Amino acid sequence: xxxxxxxxxxxxxxxxxxxxxxxxxxxxxxxxxxxxxxxxxxxxxxxxxxxxxxxxxxxxxxxxxxxxxxxxxxxxxxxxxxxxxxxxxxxxxxxxxxxxxxxxxxxxxxxxxxxxx
Amino acid sequence: xxxxxxxxxxxxxxxxxxxxxxxxxxxxxxxxxxxxxxxxxxxxxxxxxxxxxxxxxxxxxxxxxxxxxxxxxxxxxxxxxxxxxxxxxxxxxxxxxxxxxxxxxxxxxxxxxxxx
Numbered sequence: 339x340x341x342x343x344x345x346x347x348x349x350x351x352x353x354x355x356x357x358x359x360x361x362x363x364x365x366x367x368x369x370x371x372x373x374x375x376x377x378x379x380x381x382x383x384x385x386x387x388x389x390x391x392x393x394x395x396x397x398x399x400x401x402x403x404x405x406x407x408x409x410x411x412x413x414x415x416x417x418x419x420x421x422x423x424x425x426x427x428x429x430x431x432x433x434x435x436x437x438x439x440x441x442x443x444x445x446x447x448x449x450x451x452x453x454x455x
Numbered sequence: 456x457x458x459x460x461x462x463x464x465x466x467x468x469x470x471x472x473x474x475x476x477x478x479x480x481x482x483x484x485x486x487x488x489x490x491x492x493x494x495x496x497x498x499x500x501x502x503x504x505x506x507x508x509x510x511x512x513x514x515x516x517x518x519x520x521x522x523x524x525x526x527x528x529x530x531x532x533x534x535x536x537x538x539x540x541x542x543x544x545x546x547x548x549x550x551x552x553x554x555x556x557x558x559x560x561x562x563x564x565x566x567x568x569x570x571x
Contacts, residue, residue, distance in 0.1 A: 379563055
């Protein structure tokens with residue numbers, strides 16, 4: 339078990355460019371979450387997948403943001419036409435299946451720090 | 456809508472002493488879960504302790520324990536025998552499951568510094 343991994347760890351981009359982040363959850367975890375965390379704040383929920391289905395999306399996830407989990411394993415988060423306000427740490431977390439016994443504990447990755455110039 | 460409030464942005468404690476971090480939340484749901492997560496400087500977030508709302512008994516994990524007051528919607532974390540490695544941001548989190556969907560809401564965090 340190597341834990342949740344995220345790639346890249348850091349990304350610097352110019353305003354208006356598109357960026358894509360990847361998250362690899364713990365292998366037996368079917369639930370996957372994306373969060374955004376700005377300096378000095380707690381994580382803000384963005385979206386949630388159960389297997390390949392995107393079951394929940396925050397209103398923070400504007401039409402410039404899209405997330406996918408095509409095979410129910412890794413997930414990608416894309417931001418189009420980046421803005422300076424998108425600068426943040428993007429966290430991914432995963433949880434084991436709710437059955438037979440839900441723990442609902444989330445296991446977090448190290449995050450991708452995005453800087454938009 | 457659910458909210459989570461951590462009213463202490465920063466706290467400090469002497470090594471080996473005890474400290475309590477506060478958390479209050481607001482919800483109309485009856486079944487939910489509460490968590491404390493720790494985020495050390497430049498390191499990833501890890502679970503400290505969790506509490507199911509239907510359980511009256513307060514959760515305990517070694518030096519970490521909670522005081523869960525459901526009626527008051529309060530969920531404080533007590534760290535006993537504080538160690539230098541406890542220095543971190545601590546986030547209180549609320550989770551509910553409604554119709555198969557999950558919602559996690561985090562507080563703004565309390566920065567704890569353990570002093571030698």
